[in-house]
Amino acid sequence: MTPEAKKDFEDRIQTYVGREISARKRGLDDVNKVMVRQWCEVMGDNNPVYTDEEFAARSSKGGLIAPPTMLQVWGMEGYSMANEPKEDLQRELHKIFDAQGYSGVLGTNCDLEFKRDLRPGDQVYAREVIESISEQKATSRGLGYFIETRTVFTDQSGEEVGNMKFRVLKFVPDQATQDAAAGAGESEKVAAPTRIHSPRGHDNAWWWEAVDQGKVLIQRCKSCQTLRHPPRPMCGECQSMEWDSIESALQGTVFSFTQIHYPKVPGYQYPLVCAVISLNEGTRLVANVVGCDPEDVTIGMPVKGVVEQVDEATMLPQFYPAG
Amino acid sequence: MTISVTDKTAIVGVGNTEFSKNSGVSELSLAVEAIRIALDDAGLKPGDVDGLCTFTMDSSDEIEVARALGCNDLTFYSRVPYGGGAATGTLHQAVMAVATGMATTVVCYRALNGRSGHRFSGGVSGDIITADAMHWGWYTPYGLMTPASWVAMFTQRYMHLSGCTRDALFEVAWTTRNHAANNPAAFFHNRTFDRAEYDSQKKICDPLTLYDCCQESDGGSAVVITTAERARDLRQPGVLVKGVAQCAARDMEQMTSFYREEIAAIPEMDIAAGQAYAQCGLTPDDIDAAVIYDAFTPIVLWQLESWGFCKYGEAADFVLDGGLRLDGRLPTNTHGGQLSEAYVHGINGIVEAARLVRGTSVNQPKKSVQHALVTSGVGVPTGGALLGAMT
Numbered sequence: 001m002t003p004e005a006k007k008d009f010e011d012r013i014q015t016y017v018g019r020e021i022s023a024r025k026r027g028l029d030d031v032n033k034v035m036v037r038q039w040c041e042v043m044g045d046n047n048p049v050y051t052d053e054e055f056a057a058r059s060s061k062g063g064l065i066a067p068p069t070m071l072q073v074w075g076m077e078g079y080s081m082a083n084e085p086k087e088d089l090q091r092e093l094h095k096i097f098d099a100q101g102y103s104g105v106l107g108t109n110c111d112l113e114f115k116r117d118l119r120p121g122d123q124v125y126a127r128e129v130i131e132s133i134s135e136q137k138a139t140s141r142g143l144g145y146f147i148e149t150r151t152v153f154t155d156q157s158g159e160e161v162g163n164m165k166f167r168v169l170k171f172v173p174d175q176a177t178q179d180a181a182a183g184a185g186e187s188e189k190v191a192a193p194t195r196i197h198s199p200r201g202h203d204n205a206w207w208w209e210a211v212d213q214g215k216v217l218i219q220r221c222k223s224c225q226t227l228r229h230p231p232r233p234m235c236g237e238c239q240s241m242e243w244d245s246i247e248s249a250l251q252g253t254v255f256s257f258t259q260i261h262y263p264k265v266p267g268y269q270y271p272l273v274c275a276v277i278s279l280n281e282g283t284r285l286v287a288n289v290v291g292c293d294p295e296d297v298t299i300g301m302p303v304k305g306v307v308e309q310v311d312e313a314t315m316l317p318q319f320y321p322a323g
Numbered sequence: 324m325t326i327s328v329t330d331k332t333a334i335v336g337v338g339n340t341e342f343s344k345n346s347g348v349s350e351l352s353l354a355v356e357a358i359r360i361a362l363d364d365a366g367l368k369p370g371d372v373d374g375l376c377t378f379t380m381d382s383s384d385e386i387e388v389a390r391a392l393g394c395n396d397l398t399f400y401s402r403v404p405y406g407g408g409a410a411t412g413t414l415h416q417a418v419m420a421v422a423t424g425m426a427t428t429v430v431c432y433r434a435l436n437g438r439s440g441h442r443f444s445g446g447v448s449g450d451i452i453t454a455d456a457m458h459w460g461w462y463t464p465y466g467l468m469t470p471a472s473w474v475a476m477f478t479q480r481y482m483h484l485s486g487c488t489r490d491a492l493f494e495v496a497w498t499t500r501n502h503a504a505n506n507p508a509a510f511f512h513n514r515t516f517d518r519a520e521y522d523s524q525k526k527i528c529d530p531l532t533l534y535d536c537c538q539e540s541d542g543g544s545a546v547v548i549t550t551a552e553r554a555r556d557l558r559q560p561g562v563l564v565k566g567v568a569q570c571a572a573r574d575m576e577q578m579t580s581f582y583r584e585e586i587a588a589i590p591e592m593d594i595a596a597g598q599a600y601a602q603c604g605l606t607p608d609d610i611d612a613a614v615i616y617d618a619f620t621p622i623v624l625w626q627l628e629s630w631g632f633c634k635y636g637e638a639a640d641f642v643l644d645g646g647l648r649l650d651g652r653l654p655t656n657t658h659g660g661q662l663s664e665a666y667v668h669g670i671n672g673i674v675e676a677a678r679l680v681r682g683t684s685v686n687q688p689k690k691s692v693q694h695a696l697v698t699s700g701v702g703v704p705t706g707g708a709l710l711g712a713m714t
Binding site: 136137138195196197198199200201203204229230236255256257258259260261262263265268272274276283284286287288294299314316 | 344345438439444445446453454456457458459460461462463464465466467468469472475476477478479480483525526527528529530574579581582586587
């Protein structure tokens with residue numbers, strides 16, 4: 001988009017701010033015990049103040065209440081919406097974004113505010129407006145705009161019982177996402193992501209080829225017998241460029257470690273612990289520690305390694321706690 | 324024969340662009356804007372510049388920068404490798420060039436779209452077979468592929484050996500954020516946090532959580548170095564470079580020095596510190612304030628030890644005594660650091676260190692700042708500089 005076109009686009013979308021998506025309208029069902037019970041079962045919420053009349057009567061609530069976080073439920077459209085999307089102002093706005101390539105949509109967050117408890121028999125009315133549209137943001141999903149809507153819930157007397165701010169990102173999907181979406185309907189199978197491999201060159205290919213065969217080798221200077229890892233072309237002790245290797249028994253201890261939480265990368269299995277292992281041969285090796293709770297990994301912990309297939313395309317040394 | 328560089332050169336101009344999460348402009352644009360601001364600050368014109376120095380990682384080519392700015396003939400240009408390790412490394416190059424007469428006025432710059440463009444948190448990977456790619460290849464298959472993950476590995480070991488706890492990491496993050504809260508240019512201006520908020524942030528790589536990590540920012544920073552003599556005629560009080568050093572210590576790797584006898588240590592910074600002090604005869608007691616490279620909270624602790632403000636393993640006590648606060652022993656990262664001002668690879672740190680000596684930091688400590696320390700990023704070949712007031 002040229003700066004002028006972008007300004008036109010942004011001016012146009014900003015005209016939607018403050019406008020009503022739906023006028024104040026009564027929910028399809030008033031607050032009722034049946035829907036509350038079903039919701040509690042599905043959500044696994046066993047608080048008896050929602051379902052047990054005797055308990056609720058004795059509690060500080062003085063009687064049954066609906067779960068506060070059910071608030072949005074009372075204003076929902078019902079299942080028909082999945083088949084026949086409503087042509088409302090929000091959809092109209094989204095189409096303007098789609099036309100400019102901002103075709104991705106992602107619900108990012110939802111803030112609820114509760115003013116009073118709802119009880120069986122209460123009528124709930126909802127009114128939804130477009131509250132704000134951000135400036136353009138660079139997100140991990142791609143360039144986009146955040147759209148915030150606010151729904152105000154009121155009761156039979158017009159008093160507010162709570163409100164909800166809902167934020168979605170309309171974004172330009174990156175090429176990979178677009179390709180995946182385009183190919184979704186076709187039969188072509190998308191390859192599962194695998195771990196990111198090391199490039200292989202003169203100095204390291206032999207080491208990774210041995211791993212492919214199930215072995216971890218340690219480079220050894222032919223002249224002074226010093227072991228070294230990672231491999232490099234010259235011995236730092238005697239400057240000899242002649243070398244061979246020994247096979248590691250893959251026994252050792254954890255020298256340091258970290259559990260990786262963020263970012264989570266496709267092709268990797270989490271929880272994921274990376275560690276510097278002190279091998280009994282005297283060199284160190286970075287690898288994963290598996291086979292135990294990440295919280296149980298400690299510095300000094302004895303480990304035993306094995307070369308395993310970790311995904312369709314990858315063999316790697318993995319270390320287990322040694323008994 | 325030893326040629327001393329002490330007091331031969333001075334920082335005479337500093338400049339930052341606006342820091343943001345989406346600059347909307349090219350990195351070249353940020354670079355030349357930062358340099359123009361720094362030259363204006365010094366009262367110099369682009370035509371006065373005859374040397375340029377930046378990071379190997381920087382995308383703005385020297386002669387493109389020179390053409391865009393309207394510089395004159397360049398007689399010195401060089402680049403320093405190893406990411407943030409180059410921060411004071413650029414100063415090191417500039418000082419040597421000016422002190423030896425290779426150039427008279429050198430600008431050190433760094434500009435990056437670190438949030439809207441390439442993000443460091445995205446990690447390293449690639450199909451090109453270079454020594455660098457093969458190096459990362461020892462770690463990427465296991466999922467160890469971000470700066471936070473590499474630093475976490477050293478931190479876990481350091482905490483194990485020293486008894487340092489997250490209390491000390493919190494103090495570093497909290498003090499730095501409080502400084503940023505007063506700095507209108509900082510991303511976290513007016514936004515402080517408490518321990519509960521710190522503890523509730525998402526985990527990145529144990530033991531690091533979100534607020535232990537610096538930001539990803541768009542922005543540019545520049546500093547202008549010329550001779551001490553010339554500095555006296557310029558617009559701002561000159562800030563002398565008393566000592567400047569860098570070091571790649573034995574057996575180190577880039578961010579992954581996991582194979583040395585002890586990994587909970589940064590011997591390259593110990594050596595650079597020793598050299599910088601030796602050049603000018605200053606001691607840790609002479610240093611009144613500091614800008615310590617803070618890509619992550621724990622690396623501040625290790626550098627306090629390297630530069631002799633406390634003994635090995637005692638940095639946690641130093642910071643928990645309030646040592647980094649404005650009224651503490653060593654007011655540190657008074658601009659908010661890279662944790663809370665912006666991540667411009669440490670050049671914004673040199674800008675702040677110069678301001679501290681000029682007496683113009685937004686968080687200027689009450690005591691007189693005669694000498695300030697500024698350091699480069701660690702985990703890589705690194706260094707630091709000691710700056711002093713002109714008398």
